[in-house]
Amino acid sequence: xxxSTRDAVMGRIRRAVGATPANEEARRRVVEDRLGAAPAxxxxxxxxxxxxxxxxxxxxxxxxxxxxxxxxxxxxxxxxEVAAYLRERNLPATIRTGGDPRLSGLDFSQTSLSVTQGPSxxxxxxxxxxxxxxxxxxxxxxxxxxxxxxxxxxFLPEYHIVVLDAADVTGDMEAVLARLRQRQGxxxxxxxxxxxxxxSRSADIEQTLLLGAHGPRSLHILVVGDA
Amino acid sequence: MQITSQxxxxxTVKALADVELQRALKHVEKGFIGKRxxxxxxxxEFEALRDSAMAIKQHTLKHLDLYxxxxxxxxxxxGGKVHFAEDADHARRIFLDIAKRRKAKTVTKGKTMISEExxxxxxxxxxxxxxxxxxxxxxxxxxxxxxxxxxIAPAVHINRDQVEADFRKFxxxxxxxxxxxxxxxxxxxxxxxxxxxxxxxxxxxxxxxxxxxxxxxxxxxxxEGNGDLTQLLGKCHVxxxxxxxxxxxxxxxxxxxxxxxxxxxxxxxxxxxxxxxxPRRAEDQDGPEEYHVILLDNGRSNMLGTEFEDMxxxxxxxxxxxxxxxxxxVGGHSYGWxxxxxxxxxLTPSLIxxxxxxxxxxxxxxxxxxxxxxxxxxxxxxxxxxxREKEFESHLQPTxxxxxxxxxxxxxxxxxxxxxxxxxxxxxxxxxxxxxRRFRSLxxxxxxxxxxxxxAPEGRTFMQAYAQSGHARSSGRGASK
Ligand code: SF4
Numbered sequence: 071x072x073x074s075t076r077d078a079v080m081g082r083i084r085r086a087v088g089a090t091p092a093n094e095e096a097r098r099r100v101v102e103d104r105l106g107a108a109p110a111x112x113x114x115x116x117x118x119x120x121x122x123x124x125x126x127x128x129x130x131x132x133x134x135x136x137x138x139x140x141x142x143x144x145x146x147x148x149x150x151e152v153a154a155y156l157r158e159r160n161l162p163a164t165i166r167t168g169g170d171p172r173l174s175g176l177d178f179s180q181t182s183l184s185v186t187q188g189p190s191x192x193x194x195x196x197x198x199x200x201x202x203x204x205x206x207x208x209x210x211x212x213x214x215x216x217x218x219x220x221x222x223x224x225f226l227p228e229y230h231i232v233v234l235d236a237a238d239v240t241g242d243m244e245a246v247l248a249r250l251r252q253r254q255g256x257x258x259x260x261x262x263x264x265x266x267x268x269x270s271r272s273a274d275i276e277q278t279l280l281l282g283a284h285g286p287r288s289l290h291i292l293v294v295g296d297a
Numbered sequence: 298m299q300i301t302s303q304x305x306x307x308x309t310v311k312a313l314a315d316v317e318l319q320r321a322l323k324h325v326e327k328g329f330i331g332k333r334x335x336x337x338x339x340x341x342e343f344e345a346l347r348d349s350a351m352a353i354k355q356h357t358l359k360h361l362d363l364y365x366x367x368x369x370x371x372x373x374x375x376g377g378k379v380h381f382a383e384d385a386d387h388a389r390r391i392f393l394d395i396a397k398r399r400k401a402k403t404v405t406k407g408k409t410m411i412s413e414e415x416x417x418x419x420x421x422x423x424x425x426x427x428x429x430x431x432x433x434x435x436x437x438x439x440x441x442x443x444x445x446x447x448x449i450a451p452a453v454h455i456n457r458d459q460v461e462a463d464f465r466k467f468x469x470x471x472x473x474x475x476x477x478x479x480x481x482x483x484x485x486x487x488x489x490x491x492x493x494x495x496x497x498x499x500x501x502x503x504x505x506x507x508x509x510x511x512x513x514x515x516x517x518x519x520x521e522g523n524g525d526l527t528q529l530l531g532k533c534h535v536x537x538x539x540x541x542x543x544x545x546x547x548x549x550x551x552x553x554x555x556x557x558x559x560x561x562x563x564x565x566x567x568x569x570x571x572x573x574x575x576p577r578r579a580e581d582q583d584g585p586e587e588y589h590v591i592l593l594d595n596g597r598s599n600m601l602g603t604e605f606e607d608m609x610x611x612x613x614x615x616x617x618x619x620x621x622x623x624x625x626x627v628g629g630h631s632y633g634w635x636x637x638x639x640x641x642x643x644l645t646p647s648l649i650x651x652x653x654x655x656x657x658x659x660x661x662x663x664x665x666x667x668x669x670x671x672x673x674x675x676x677x678x679x680x681x682x683x684x685r686e687k688e689f690e691s692h693l694q695p696t697x698x699x700x701x702x703x704x705x706x707x708x709x710x711x712x713x714x715x716x717x718x719x720x721x722x723x724x725x726x727x728x729x730x731x732x733x734r735r736f737r738s739l740x741x742x743x744x745x746x747x748x749x750x751x752x753a754p755e756g757r758t759f760m761q762a763y764a765q766s767g768h769a770r771s772s773g774r775g776a777s778k
Contacts, residue, residue, distance in 0.1 A: 075381040079540070079594045083362045086602035101363040101545075104356075105511050108546040111349045114342045114555070131565065168582075189583040192492060208566040217580035221529050225522050243551040251547075257371060259512045261577060261584050262529070265570040270522040273562070274434035274450065275480040276321070276457050277328030282481075283433060284488055285522025285569065 105257075110244050117207035117241030121297035124206045128239045129293065131209025135268030136281060137289040145176065145233075145294055152231055153181040155290055156196060161229060166194040169218040173200050173233065189220035190227055197227040203246050204239040204291075208267055211291065212246050215262040224264050230286040232266075236295040298416050298444055302633030302645060305656035309627040321454045322628050328450075329619035332563025333670065343559065350553045351674045354610040357544055358601060364510040364543045365592075371513025375575030377588035384595050385415040391591050392417065392535065393424060399533055399587075401426055401499035407517060407524025408432040409504030410448055410613060411537040411593055413635040414648070417502070428502075429494045431523035433487050440467050446629030446637065449561050449615040454628050457483070491523070501531020501585065505538040506557065506612065508590070511546040514574045515590065518557060518567045525571050534573070534585035539593045541609040553612060556672035561614040596648045604683045608643050610673040617667035617677060623660050632657060639667035639677040646684050658684035 083089075089097060119127060129139045140151055156163055164184045167173050178185050190197060199219065203212040211232055215221045224230060240246055243265070254260065270285030281287055301308060312318055337343045357364055369379045382388035388411075396404070404421060406412060406428055418428045418439070430439040434452035438445060440463045445451030452460075461477045464486055477483055495501070503524050507516040515536045517524045528534045544550055558564040577584030600606055618624040618638025629637030634654065636644050642657040658681040667677045 075383050075387065078383065079381050079598055080362050080365065082594075082598040083365070083540075083601060086598060087359055087361060088602070089362060097360060097363060101360050101367065104545050105367060108511065108548045110548050111353070111552040112342050112345045114340060114346075116340070135565070135568070192496065210566055210570075215581060215584065217578075217582065220582040221525075222583045225525050225529065243554070244548055247547045247551065257512055259375070259514055259572060259574040261574055261581060263572040264525070265566070265572075267564075267566040267568050267570075270520065270568055272433045272484060272521045273328065274432070274437065274452050275460055275483060277324040277450065277453065278480055280481055280484050282488070283484060283521035283523065284431065284491065284526055 113242050113244060114207060117205070119206070119241060121237075121239075124241055125236055125239050125293070125297035128204050128206040128209055131206065132204075132211075132268070132291055133209070135209050136271075137209065137268050137291055139291045139293060142292055142294045145172075148173075148176055148233060148292060148294070149178045149181045149183065151292055152198060153183050155231060156183070156229075159229070159288075161195055164194075165196045165198050165231070166190055166223060166227065167198040168200075168220050168223060170200045171218070173198060174218075190222040192226050194223075194227045196229040196231065197223040198231045198233070199223050201232050201234040201291075202238065203249065204234050204293075205241075205243050205246060205265075206239055207242050210243070210265050210267040211289075213264045213266065214250070214260040215264075216260055221262045221264065224266065225285045228282070228286055229288045229290065230269075231290045231292065233292045233294060236293050236297045239293075239297060298413065298419070298635070300634050300649060300653055302649070302654040302657055305631060305633055305660060308631040308633060309660075312627040312631045317456060317459065318454050318628050321456050322625060325447075325450075325453060325619055325625055328453075329563070329615075333560060333616060333619070334563075336559035336563040336565065339565075340555070340559065343556070346552060346555050347672050347674060350556050350612075350672060351610060353544060353549045353552055354541075354673060357549075358541065358606060358609055361540065361543065361601065364545055365540065368508055368510040368513060368543055371510065372575070372588075372590060373513075375513050375588075377513065377575045377590065379590045379592055382591050382593045382595070385593075388415045388537070388591050388593050388595070389417060389420045392537075393420075395533065395535060395587075395589055396421075396424075396426055396500060399499050401533075403427045403429060403494070403498050404500045404502055405429045405431050405494055405498035405527045405531055406435070407501070407503035407519065407527040408435055408451070409502060409537050410445075410635060411504055411539055412502065413445060414539075414595065415537070415593065417537070429491070429498070431491050431494065431527055432519075432521060433484060433523075436487055436491065437463065440464075444630070444635070447615060447618060448613050448636065448638075448640075454630065495526045495530040498527070498531040500533045500535055501527040501529070502535050502537060503528045505536050505542050505590075507544050507550050507553070508536075508538055508542045508592075509545075509547060509550055509572075510543055512572075512574055514547075514572045516550060516570065516572050518554070518570050520562070520564075520568045522569055525569055528571075528573055529584060531585055533587040533589070534576070536573075536588075536590040537593065538590060539595065540597055541611075557612055557614055560616040560670065560672040600647050605643065605647050605680060607675050608640070608647065608680060610675055611640055611644070612673060613640075614672055616670040616672065617675075620666040620670050622662055622664060622666075627660075632660070639681070640675075643675075643677055643680045643684070651684060651688055655684070655688055658682075 163182050201211045269289040270283040271281050272283040273279045372379050380391045421428045430436045437452045446454040505515040506518045558567045576588040617640050621638050624638040632641045634645050645654040663678050
């Protein structure tokens, strides 16, 4: 059924766009070139900065989107920072995390935190993830799914803490996409890539902005190291 | 859903007399216009990005057959499946096949206008499947048995106290004496109730803002995170999308994203932009077992290559209705089908037929504001005029055509709308000094002077309702800033 529908729909499209056997090859080349080259278009100046300023812009934009940001010198400081964050908010000293080697190597023994691993079933109040990158232009975090990074950790808990290496902050989304392509191979994507800019929100009641809709109420970013 | 576009004029008279609606509609101007302007001003490249976004879609539409082929190939390579749907009925049947095979009882839903377009909820209920809307606005209107009145703010026609009343009425197992005064408490209540639903769902349905040919990826853009939970936790993810959502590459998506959020809500970036490619991978710990895309035509391929092709660039940002004096006055439901405001006035006749929606292209003051804010530079007023001319020339629907012109006069004669239109048009005209293309889109401006002094037979009813609604004043203020 769908096969013949496809033919019918495509036939109408081809007629409408003036596709003919004579121009087929030229049209194909145009499309293949574009898919192959993936030209970048207009990149705003805003994020095109030297590393330190770029990081400062990331922090400024993330804060503007209602995320909170802490600067850490090294990954060794992560456990204590997480513990302090939960303590200050009177949250239970438990945190859910994926098996990401960048996180599973952390030593939480000096804290009273109980750390559990795996996807969230919806009962976790807090989670800890590692970002692939950050985009200075908009203060956006980039997280991608994988065996060690269940996507549910990004959405179900009310408090989401995300570790970001300062060196992974880029000026624009295009730089992130280029890296993704390099890592995954051309045209191949992780199942899910999440661009996250601040905690969840809704303005559906009288256009009044409220934080904490279905996703996390709070997004806390731990920026590790210098740019 | 039942189409009431035929009775547009009666709908508007009713809308103007609806006190609650008029109170709610004030939030449109307050909530959107200033924020969009601020976001646009904060990005020096905004106008260049609009040009870029427009060019991307123009290029894609010219090669749509080839990009669709590339897209389908990539979806299949990632383990997903694409189903072509000729029309609404066909799309529903495809969905039902998937649902039956999976023995689905519950379907959670992120916000999707295509679901509205194909009337999915009513159809699912008829077939014993429970649809659960998870976007807060969509959830509210589902409780009320209504349809969205705005493409990105579906419940914009409803006030807080109405939401409170609905929650008390429907959430009967909660303490009736609970405090629900603050909007925050309403949001938390909805959050708690919907939270349980995501994981129980047999199917999670979302729309798509983009379908990327390069990678076979569907993209959703949300602020609440409900669409993400819907597509992540449902055992099977079904994407409902129309064919013009295709873009070539990830980079093209990034270009258009930069104008989408700014035009829609005035955000630099929406909170969640999520790229989904195929079902869960072998090693994944979460994610849907199946991934389907229902690719809907429903009249769109017939718009290609015609004077309405430009409309297929629309990215559903809502800016045109947010800036439309007619929408501000009468709200989205008056338009009588899924798509309201200027984009609806152009799209609806294309999709459901000009015989049913012939009134809508006349529901305009031709002030040009919609075109001036449309991120994709769609010449909306020009296309509304095309529809009117088409009707008139064809003489296929003489009664409708006459009624249509009458309706245009009806709006054109209203002094307040007229004033609003003229003062909106002034800055627009100035902008157009260097652009012949856009200047030609307003030749009917002269029509105003012709119509404005004519007696208005129904004017009293309209004006009384209009004055009572308090809208006349606020629209005047809006016009003078
Ligand atoms: S017509 Fe333009 S302004 Fe209106 S919703 Fe579509 S893209 Fe946005």
